[in-house]
Amino acid sequence: MEAGPQPKGSCRRVVVQPLHLKIVSRESALKLRTVTATRYVTPLREGGSLPAVIEADDDGMYVLKFRGAGQGRKALIAELVAGELARAAGLPVPEIVFVELDPELARTEPDPEIQDLIRASAGLNLALDYLPSAVTFDPLAFTPDAALASRLVWLDGFVSNVDRTARNSNLMVWCEKLWLIDHGAALYFHHQWNGYLERAASPFALIKDHVLLPFAGELAAADAAMTAALTPQVIADVVALIPDEWLEDDPLFADPAAQREAYRAYLCKRLQAPRAFFEEAVRARAQHL
C-alpha cells in the first residue's frame, strides 16, 4: 500500500482490501465504505469550503469534505446524492466514502482555522478518493467526447449543479479521462423545503454557463440514456445512503425517513416528462451555436 501521494503522472490506484472496513448499512442496495481519518495531510484552498487531503486507516488518500464547513451537512448530502447518481448513470466519479473524524486530529494542526474546522466536524464526514496528480480540465487541452459531455450536461441540469462553469469546472483529467468532482452546490432545492415538489419541474437556466455545453452534441441520446439508467429504484437506493445525522431538523418532516422520502419524491418527479431542465439545455445549446 502507498503511504503518501503517488509520483507525478502515476495512474496506479491504491487497491483497498475490504478486511477491516465497516460498511454503513442502510436500507440501500448500494454500499459505501466507512473509513477513519488518521492524518490531516494538506488543505485544498481552491473554493470556499476548505476540503483537505487526508489519509485514512485503510492507507488510502482521500479529499475530505468537512461537515463543519460553510454549507455543512447539506453540502455533504449534495455531494453524496449527485455523485452517486452520476456513478449509477455510468459517469466517472472517484469512489465516495464516509469518513469518521476524531476532533483530536486538530491537536497536531498548527493553523487555527483548520483546527476549528476539524473540531466542528467530529463524527461522520464524506470524502472522495484522491486522484494523484490529476489536472484541472482545460477545454483547450482535452476534448471530451460528445456522449459524455451530453450526459454530464443533462446530469447537472437534473441535480441543478451551478458549479460546472469555465471558471470553475470541477472536472479533473486523470489518466487521460475526465472525472467529476465537487457536487456540494447541487440540489439547491434542499436549502428551502417549502414548495419543493412544485419546484421539481423547474428548468435550470444556469445550464447556459456549463463548461461542456459546447461539446454536448448528443443531448437527445443523453436524455434517453440517463432516464433509462436512473430508475426509481436507483434513486431510492441513492437517497437511502443519506445518514440520519446529516439531515437537519425541519418542521416539514417528522423524522429522517420522511426527509429522505422528500429527496426521493423530488428527484423522481424531476425525471417525469416533460423535463424542463433538459429542454432548457437544448435551448441553451441552440442559442450558443
Ligand SMILES: Nc1ncnc2c1ncn2[C@@H]1O[C@H](COP(=O)(O)OP(=O)(O)O)[C@@H](O)[C@H]1O
Ligand atoms: N478527488 C480529487 N482528487 C484530486 N484532486 C481533487 C479531488 N477533489 C478535489 N480536488 C482538488 O481540490 C480542489 C478543491 O476541491 P473541491 O471539491 O472542488 O472543493 P471546493 O471547490 O469547495 O474547494 C479542486 O478544484 C481540485 O483541484
Ligand SMILES: [Mg+2]
Ligand atoms: Mg470546487
